[in-house]
Amino acid sequence: MLISIEKISKYYDYKTVFNQIDLPIYENQSIAFIGHNGCGKSTLLKVIAHLVKPDGGKVVHQKKLLFHYVPEHFPKMNLTARQYLEAMGKMDGLMATEIKDRINRLCGEFFMKEMISTPMKHLSKGTLQKVGVVQALMVTPQVLLLDEPLSGQDMDSQGVFIEKVNQLREQGVTVLMACHEQHLVDQVSDTVYRIEKGRILEC
C-alpha cells in the first residue's frame, strides 16, 4: 500500500463532507473520484496530499512521496508560461538544456508554443489549464493529482493529455483524479469511487 486513508472526516460549516472514510491506495493504481459538484472530490485530493487537514482521522504515506498537482483553476500570473515552467523545471532539479527541451516538446504537443511568451494573465482558461498540465509533467512524479484536468482544453489537447497520463501509468505513477468527464474516467482510471453524502462508494 502506498497511501492509507484512515477514518477521515471533514466538515465545512457544519456540513459533513466525509464521514470516517477508509481507503487504501496502492502503487500504480489509477483512481477516479466522481460525484456532484461540492461533494468533496477536490478536498479529498488535498487531504490525501496533506494540503488540507482533516477534522478527524489521518492519511498515512508509506514513504516520502513526490506529488504533482494539476489544479482545476490554474492561477493567472504576471510571469510568462515559459518563465513559470523554467522556474518549475529548476525546482525539479533539471538542467537548463533539459528544461528547454521539455518545455518545447510538451508545449508543442499541447499546441501552445505560440502562447509560451505571453504573460499568463493574458492566457485563455484552456491555455492556462495546459500550463497547469505541462508543469506537472516536467518530471515524473510518484503520485499525480488531477483536479478536473480537462476543463477548458480543446479536443486534440485532451487526447494528448490522456496519452500522457497513460504513459505515466506504464511508468508506475499512481494517478488520483477528481473528474466529471466519463470518457476521461474510462480511459485513464482502473478504479472509480463515487463520493456521496459523506461516504465513498466503489462503482
Next chain:
Amino acid sequence: MLKELVKYRFKQYIKTSKVAMPLLALVAVQYVLYTMIPVGVVESFVLSSIYVFLIMVWVSLGVSELEDPVSEQIMILRIQSEGKFYFSQILFLAALSAAAAFLSVLAPVFINLVNHNQVFTRSLIPADIISSYLLLWASAFLGSSLGGFFPARIMKDRKSAILLTILITIISVAKGSILDTLPLPAILLCFIPPMSEVFTIFGLDEYFQIGKVVLGVVVLFGYGCVMVVIKIRLLIKNKF
C-alpha cells in the same frame, strides 16, 4: 532549491506593479531627509530606519496580496516541504530588506559626496556605514515581518488584516510617545514591534556605539524572527 524558490519569488514580484511605488517612496524619503543639511549622522540614520520600516511594511503587504493558494500548493508538493517553502519567503523578504537598507545607506553617502561632505555635521567614518546598514536592515526586516504577518490564510478578511497591520505599525513607531502621553501601563504595549525603542536606544548620540548597535539590531531582528516563526507555525498548522 531554496535559491530557486527565492529567485522565483523575486521574478514574480518584480513583474508586478507593486514594486514602483515603494521604491519611489524610498528614494523620495532619502532625498527629503538629506535636503535640510547639515544633519546629525546617528540621528538621520535612526530617522531613516523608521521610514525604511514603514516602507517595508507596505512592500510586505503587497507581497502578501500576491500569494495564491493554488500556486503555493503546487510548489509545496513539488519541493516536498512546507518548511522550506515558507523559509524561502523569509529569505526573499530578508533580501528585499537588505536591498532597501543598501539604497538607504548609499543615497546619503552619494548625496554627501556630491555636496562636498557638507550633508552631515561631521565626517562619515566606516563604522557609521556598517552600523547604519545593520540598523536599517534590521528595521526593514522587522517591517517586512509585520507587513506579512496576516496573510489571507491567517486572516481571511483582507480589509481587517490591512487595517490591523496599519494600526500596529503606527503604534510600534509611536509607542514611546503614547506611553509618555497616556497613563497606560507599559506592559499593554510590550507585544507591539519595538520600532520606537530605536529612538530610546540611540537618543541623540553623536557616534554609533557598538554595544547599542548590537542591542538595536538584536532586538529588531529578534522580534522580526519571532513574528516570522509564529506565522509559519500558524500556516503549517492551519494548512489550506
